[in-house]
Amino acid sequence: MKRKLAIVLLLCLSLSLVITGCGSKDAATNNNQATDESWQNIKDQGYFTIGLDDAFPPMGFREKGSNDIVGFDIDLAKEAAKRMGVEVKFQPVVWDTIVEELNGGNIDMIWNGLTITPDRQKQIAFTKPYIASHQIIVVNMNSTLADKKALAGKKVGVQAGSSAIEAVEKDQATYKSFGELVQFDNNVDALTDLASGRIDAVVVDEVVGRYYIAKKANQYKILEDNFGSEDYGVGLRKNDKAFLAELQKALDAMKADGTSAKISEKWFGEDIMK
Structure with missing residues (x-):
């Protein structure tokens, strides 16, 4: 009788540990999802800020006369922002400090002919390559x-x-x-x-x-x-997964309906999108 009781107690304890473990994993997953408010924060403020080198034609540069920032990546970013339902702002930065500017929170993304390299992948997240x-x-x-x-x-x-x-x-x-x-x-x-x-x-x-x-x-x-x-890819902070997913959704739609190809033809005379 005592042996049977011990076996029952052991089984109950094991089941309890399994349930607790699963619950902890689910809680951790839900907690991670709940704390990723990157996209919600962008929606709340109504815009995102792109860091760029404003002397990098044709990706992003100052237009003679107006001094407005124009370019291939600028047009892509404006179209993506419109589809995401927010505005976009452009912030010129010193290029060799741009990753620090991103991770320091001074900008929200890097969209300026940014090459995907192993070193950068250790520091920031990227969209799928687009060129x-x-x-x-x-x-x-x-x-x-x-x-x-x-x-x-x-x-x-x-x-x-x-x-x-x-x-x-x-x-x-x-x-x-x-x-x-x-x-x-x-x-x-x-x-x-x-x-x-x-x-x-x-x-x-x-x-x-x-x-x-x-x-x-x-x-x-x-x-x-x-x-x-x-x-080339667009760079975001590693923790901004929800924001990245929303941006990628817009980029995929732009490629599917031919919008990104038209922007490419405007700047390069042909579709060079990947």
Whole structure:
């Protein structure tokens, strides 16, 4: 009798522990869902703020004359915000501190030709990629440089905090052969110094580089060599899962109904959306 009673008590205790454990997991899950008020907070304030480099054509830049911030990513962001039922504001920031600005709460997202890299994925969350690009090498039209090997001993410009730096550093043999890696506040300054002969080449996102070069076709050329491919995504704080889900929903709808393709054609003359 005592043995049977002990078995019954043991079974009851085991069942109690299982129920308690499941309850704790459910409570933790519900608590996490309940505490993610990222999207609700955006709806309550009526807008979200995008951090960007405002000298990054064609993704985001100041329009001559009006000084308004315009660009491919700007149009995408405005359309997404409209579908989400909120407004969007744009906040220029120093690019090499932009992740800190996001995680510090000074901006709500980064939407500005942001390359998805392993290092950034450790710090922030991303939407699905929306564009594929490369890190291209730009030189002056009269340059005799023909490939990456020719960059040995040369001054090569990049934008500070950009994925161009990571791309170059991955190719250690080429990187170590540089005479100097010169960092600039933005790509426009780098290309200006290239034109003036203060540096020998610029490594830049293909989307940005081709757009800028098309406007000065007699000044620059692009080498066949490059420093690899990459994807662009929109960056948000890791804890803002509800906000990210709502944004992704809008982006998916824009792709499905052809709106993002039309915006791409406006800026690039073709649909380059991924």
